Amino acid sequence: MRPFLKWAGGKYRLTKRINEKLPPGNRLLEPFAGSCAVSLNADYPDYWLNDINPDLINLYQTLQQHGWPFIEVCRQYFIPANNTPEKYYELRDRFNRETDPVIKAALFLYLNRHGYNGLSRYNQKGHFNVPFGRFKKPYFPETELHYFYKKFRHAQFTAVDFEEIILSAQPGDVIYCDPPYAPINQTSNFTSYSAGGFNQAEQLRLANVAAIAASKGVTVVISNHYSNFVMEIYSQANIETFPVRRLISCNGERRRQVDEVLAVFEPLSHDN
Numbered sequence: 001m002r003p004f005l006k007w008a009g010g011k012y013r014l015t016k017r018i019n020e021k022l023p024p025g026n027r028l029l030e031p032f033a034g035s036c037a038v039s040l041n042a043d044y045p046d047y048w049l050n051d052i053n054p055d056l057i058n059l060y061q062t063l064q065q066h067g068w069p070f071i072e073v074c075r076q077y078f079i080p081a082n083n084t085p086e087k088y089y090e091l092r093d094r095f096n097r098e099t100d101p102v103i104k105a106a107l108f109l110y111l112n113r114h115g116y117n118g119l120s121r122y123n124q125k126g127h128f129n130v131p132f133g134r135f136k137k138p139y140f141p142e143t144e145l146h147y148f149y150k151k152f153r154h155a156q157f158t159a160v161d162f163e164e165i166i167l168s169a170q171p172g173d174v175i176y177c178d179p180p181y182a183p184i185n186q187t188s189n190f191t192s193y194s195a196g197g198f199n200q201a202e203q204l205r206l207a208n209v210a211a212i213a214a215s216k217g218v219t220v221v222i223s224n225h226y227s228n229f230v231m232e233i234y235s236q237a238n239i240e241t242f243p244v245r246r247l248i249s250c251n252g253e254r255r256r257q258v259d260e261v262l263a264v265f266e267p268l269s270h271d272n
């Protein structure tokens with residue numbers, strides 16, 4: 001099933017490949033859940049879905065709490081009269097001022113489907129600042145919302161830093177991590193920044209906590225782009241690489257195809 005949100009770096013097209021790498025377990029933890037594409041297409045008894053974006057998690061918690069009546073609130077915003085730049089910027093301002101979590105959640109879905117490329121971007125004041133998307137007829141994802149509601153009725157949703165989730169995992173849990181990509185063509189320079197403030201030190205912090213969780217009996221699978229830096233920080237893991245059709249821009253100008261990496265930190269059993 002497709003996620004109901006568009007999400008930068010969403011893994012919907014790769015879910016089959018990723019899910020093949022995830023072993024059975026009691027619970028699937030996604031510390032970088034985004035649109036939840038991987039969990040939506042996985043089959044575990046329980047889920048813990050986390051993302052640092054509080055607006056995203058507020059939307060998921062509101063859907064979980066209110067179900068169908070909330071879907072109806074969302075639908076009211078998907079009308080042709082709301083698909084103009086004037087109305088979009090008015091509703092974007094309202095979102096930035098809104099304090100009611102239910103209205104804020106419905107507006108976040110509206111912005112995701114009416115804004116440019118489904119991006120989620122904020123200025124320094126923390127205001128959502130994505131421009132109008134100019135879509136002919138934005139799709140109201142009713143089926144996808146309903147599926148998500150039914151699938152994650154008992155899931156746990158949180159909006160904290162990934163480390164808290166990974167270090168709370170218990171033996172028998174499985175963790176899938178999809179952090180913002182590491183830059184492709186940089187060497188191991190720990191001061192450089194990539195989009196979203198997720199720099200190389202953050203990538204290394206993730207690899208370190210993944211190794212700690214594995215030592216406690218938890219399987220951790222991490223997605224990333226292929227690069228020398230990425231291969232270096234996942235040296236303790238089993239690595240699978242495969243080409244993806246998506247072309248990504250590098251150096252602003254050149255575009256090329258980049259291999260996708262799946263790093264599997266196998267759990268260490270305690271009698272080893």
Ligand SMILES: C[S@@+](CC[C@H](N)C(=O)[O-])C[C@H]1O[C@@H](n2cnc3c(N)ncnc32)[C@H](O)[C@@H]1O
Nearest residue numbers: 007009010011032034035037052161162178180
């Ligand atoms: C590549 S996206 C995940 C996409 C997701 N797999 C999907 O299919 O939609 C990376 C996510 O990491 C989140 N993120 C960034 N820094 C984080 C942090 N320190 N802790 C938790 N989540 C973080 C971002 O908000 C973003 O949603």
